[in-house]
Amino acid sequence: MKIAVAYKWAADPSEASVSPDGQVDFSRAKPKISEYDAVAIAMGRALADAAGAELVGISAGGSAAATPLALKAALSRGLDSAVVVQSPDLESAGTFQTAQALAAAVRHLGDVTLVVCGDSSIDAGAQMVPAVLGGLLGWPALTDVGAAQLAAADNRLTAERSIAEGIQTLVATLPIVISAAAGALAAPAPGMKDILAAAKKPSQVLSPADLSLELAAAAPVTAQVKVSGPARRCVQIDTTDPATAAAELLAALAAAGTPIGGRS
Amino acid sequence: MPFHLTDEQELVRTSVREFADAEIAPLAATLDREHRPPLESIPKLADMGILGMTIPEQYGGSVSDYLSFIVALEEISRACASTGVMVEVHASLVSTSILHFGTEEQRQKYLPDMAAGKKIGAFCLTEPGAGSDAGALASTATKEDGHYVINGQKIFITNGSFAEVFIVMARTSDQPGTRGISAFLVDRGTPGMQIGEPEVKMGIRGSSTTPILFDQVRIPESALLGEEGHGFKIAMKGLDGGRTGIAAQALGIAQGAFDQARVYAMERVQFGQPIAKLQAIQWMIADMSVDLEAGRALVYQAADLEDRGQPFADAAAKAKLFCGPMATRVTHAAMQVFGGIGYTDAYPVERMYRDARITEIYEGTNEIQRLVIARSLLR
Numbered sequence: 001m002k003i004a005v006a007y008k009w010a011a012d013p014s015e016a017s018v019s020p021d022g023q024v025d026f027s028r029a030k031p032k033i034s035e036y037d038a039v040a041i042a043m044g045r046a047l048a049d050a051a052g053a054e055l056v057g058i059s060a061g062g063s064a065a066a067t068p069l070a071l072k073a074a075l076s077r078g079l080d081s082a083v084v085v086q087s088p089d090l091e092s093a094g095t096f097q098t099a100q101a102l103a104a105a106v107r108h109l110g111d112v113t114l115v116v117c118g119d120s121s122i123d124a125g126a127q128m129v130p131a132v133l134g135g136l137l138g139w140p141a142l143t144d145v146g147a148a149q150l151a152a153a154d155n156r157l158t159a160e161r162s163i164a165e166g167i168q169t170l171v172a173t174l175p176i177v178i179s180a181a182a183g184a185l186a187a188p189a190p191g192m193k194d195i196l197a198a199a200k201k202p203s204q205v206l207s208p209a210d211l212s213l214e215l216a217a218a219a220p221v222t223a224q225v226k227v228s229g230p231a232r233r234c235v236q237i238d239t240t241d242p243a244t245a246a247a248e249l250l251a252a253l254a255a256a257g258t259p260i261g262g263r264s
Numbered sequence: 265m266p267f268h269l270t271d272e273q274e275l276v277r278t279s280v281r282e283f284a285d286a287e288i289a290p291l292a293a294t295l296d297r298e299h300r301p302p303l304e305s306i307p308k309l310a311d312m313g314i315l316g317m318t319i320p321e322q323y324g325g326s327v328s329d330y331l332s333f334i335v336a337l338e339e340i341s342r343a344c345a346s347t348g349v350m351v352e353v354h355a356s357l358v359s360t361s362i363l364h365f366g367t368e369e370q371r372q373k374y375l376p377d378m379a380a381g382k383k384i385g386a387f388c389l390t391e392p393g394a395g396s397d398a399g400a401l402a403s404t405a406t407k408e409d410g411h412y413v414i415n416g417q418k419i420f421i422t423n424g425s426f427a428e429v430f431i432v433m434a435r436t437s438d439q440p441g442t443r444g445i446s447a448f449l450v451d452r453g454t455p456g457m458q459i460g461e462p463e464v465k466m467g468i469r470g471s472s473t474t475p476i477l478f479d480q481v482r483i484p485e486s487a488l489l490g491e492e493g494h495g496f497k498i499a500m501k502g503l504d505g506g507r508t509g510i511a512a513q514a515l516g517i518a519q520g521a522f523d524q525a526r527v528y529a530m531e532r533v534q535f536g537q538p539i540a541k542l543q544a545i546q547w548m549i550a551d552m553s554v555d556l557e558a559g560r561a562l563v564y565q566a567a568d569l570e571d572r573g574q575p576f577a578d579a580a581a582k583a584k585l586f587c588g589p590m591a592t593r594v595t596h597a598a599m600q601v602f603g604g605i606g607y608t609d610a611y612p613v614e615r616m617y618r619d620a621r622i623t624e625i626y627e628g629t630n631e632i633q634r635l636v637i638a639r640s641l642l643r
């Protein structure tokens with residue numbers, strides 16, 4: 001049995017700069033495994049260890065995603081092996097092409113019962129890949145999973161999601177695609193031994209042709225028209241009593257139309 | 265010589281930075297304020313494999329090349345210089361000396377526990393009358409019925425208050441100068457060993473620096489490290505590699521201050537614009553960055569020479585001689601970029617400014633590095 005973790009070798013926006021006209025310049029941002037994907041790998045690792053499964057990283061991207069550095073960076077986080085679908089067409093692929101490549105990788109691996117994705121990619125951040133991947137595979141997709149348990153013998157996955165009303169527990173049949181909620185669990189930095197071990201782990205770089213995959217034509221459906229920063233306002237709360245301060249803060253937030261009380 | 269880190273060395277950097285940002289940096293101000301060593305970080309540093317980076321796998325370590333260790337040390341020091349020097353003395357001076365000069369029995373006895381963080385190392389060379397002139401040390405180790413008995417006083421011992429294994433240099437013969445000196449492995453708690461109160465210091469206040477008195481300390485003959493009379497050579501060999509380590513510590517401190525100053529310069533607005541738009545500030549940032557790159561080249565070169573088995577003592581002295589004053593310059597400039605708030609403890613540059621200064625003094629002062637370099641050139 002295999003568990004796959006989808007990850008992206010993506011530029012770190014904290015190293016990008018934004019020009020006054022709102023253009024984001026990623027040219028000096030180094031690619032990395034994002035904190036979201038690190039959480040997905042950690043969740044996958046825990047599930048694979050509990051189930052005695054093999055944990056395989058899957059990724060789609062251009063040439064950078066298939067460099068030994070990118071592979072070792074992913075493998076050092078606890079994957080057993082990795083498969084990267086590489087093509088110039090995937091360099092700046094949209095959600096659909098990415099999901100196509102990942103679905104092909106899952107089919108290529110065979111015997112995959114669970115795909116774990118990160119909460120979102122760190123650069124594009126659309127949060128769409130898990131759902132589209134599920135659609136392409138014909139599997140259900142469950143996003144924002146805070147904790148998961150696998151009962152492989154019963155063909156079931158139990159997932160917890162944090163919603164406004166509390167913790168929601170869901171039971172789903174395998175196979176399934178899930179995405180790990182941001183910060184669902186601690187994903188420690190790879191240790192020195194993990195880094196050394198990464199070089200010895202197997203990995204495969206495949207082209208879409210190797211997978212008999214025809215990538216859909218890039219179809220940009222959105223265009224960036226304008227970026228404008230939110231208007232900043234300053235409300236001063238002038239009290240030393242914490243309860244009063246909290247009440248005034250809530251009132252100020254409510255007056256500003258900020259949703260309060262869990263996610264919206 | 266252009267320098268390219270290998271994939272593994274790059275990953276060591278990103279991984280140790282991620283670790284240090286999460287686990288080491290948040291403690292730095294508290295350790296400094298409370299003058300206490302980062303004991304809670306020791307198990308984490310061991311789990312990361314950082315304490316074992318100079319120890320081979322067969323002894324439970326996670327040995328890497330020396331350059332990887334240097335990169336790790338730079339990143340730890342960028343977050344907290346006190347934690348940096350604790351690791352440096354432990355991994356670079358002490359474990360390496362045991363590995364190179366220890367018997368198989370000594371390696372088995374200490375290295376696995378040192379990699380696991382169960383034993384931290386300390387290196388006892390300096391005495392009240394022997395600092396730069398370490399060969400003038402006066403502590404003695406006399407042989408008595410199958411034992412050595414150590415008497416003498418050591419000062420300024422890093423990790424002194426909590427280390428478990430001490431490499432101690434003492435005289436085993438009346439031969440003057442360096443030839444009569446031997447090295448010993450002494451366990452914490454050996455009767456007669458008195459560890460004094462930690463010094464109150466300007467910087468690296470999270471590093472414990474203590475005097476240690478040896479009063480009739482009896483240790484078995486098997487505690488001799490290397491051959492009798494070779495102690496000074498062992499100490500100097502340790503310090504050669506150690507100098508690259510301290511240079512890396514200085515580099516990390518300077519990089520930490522630079523990173524803070526660069527961000528602050530872009531955010532702080534005066535005269536209606538970020539101060540980064542002022543040429544005066546731009547020049548400081550540019551100069552700091554040149555200093556950092558030059559220092560990094562020297563440090564990595566020294567580590568790389570060591571990795572390739574080539575003579576590196578001279579390169580290590582050059583790296584330390586450049587990076588110590590460089591860290592002082594860069595942290596000084598970083599504080600200038602911050603203005604008044606930089607002089608308060610609201611930002612870490614104030615601590616970094618104090619931490620940087622020691623790198624010009626310990627493991628050989630600037631002047632001693634010049635001596636080493638000149639000697640190698642004027643033979």
Ligand SMILES: Cc1cc2nc3c(=O)[nH]c(=O)nc-3n(C[C@H](O)[C@H](O)[C@H](O)COP(=O)(O)OP(=O)(O)OC[C@H]3O[C@@H](n4cnc5c(N)ncnc54)[C@H](O)[C@@H]3O)c2cc1C
Pocket residue numbers: 353386387388389390394395396397419420421422423465473622625626627628629630631632635
């Ligand atoms: C925080 C801290 C931690 C330390 N940790 C350790 C440790 O773990 N183990 C250990 O053994 N020691 C340690 N030391 C000691 C440190 O290595 C010495 O302080 C250092 O080598 C200088 O010796 P000194 O203090 O006796 O200065 P001195 O040797 O007295 O030097 C005073 C001045 O004279 C100059 N000078 C001396 N000789 C010459 C010369 N020949 N030519 C030109 N100038 C010269 C020096 O450069 C300096 O400017 C530590 C010191 C400190 C402050």
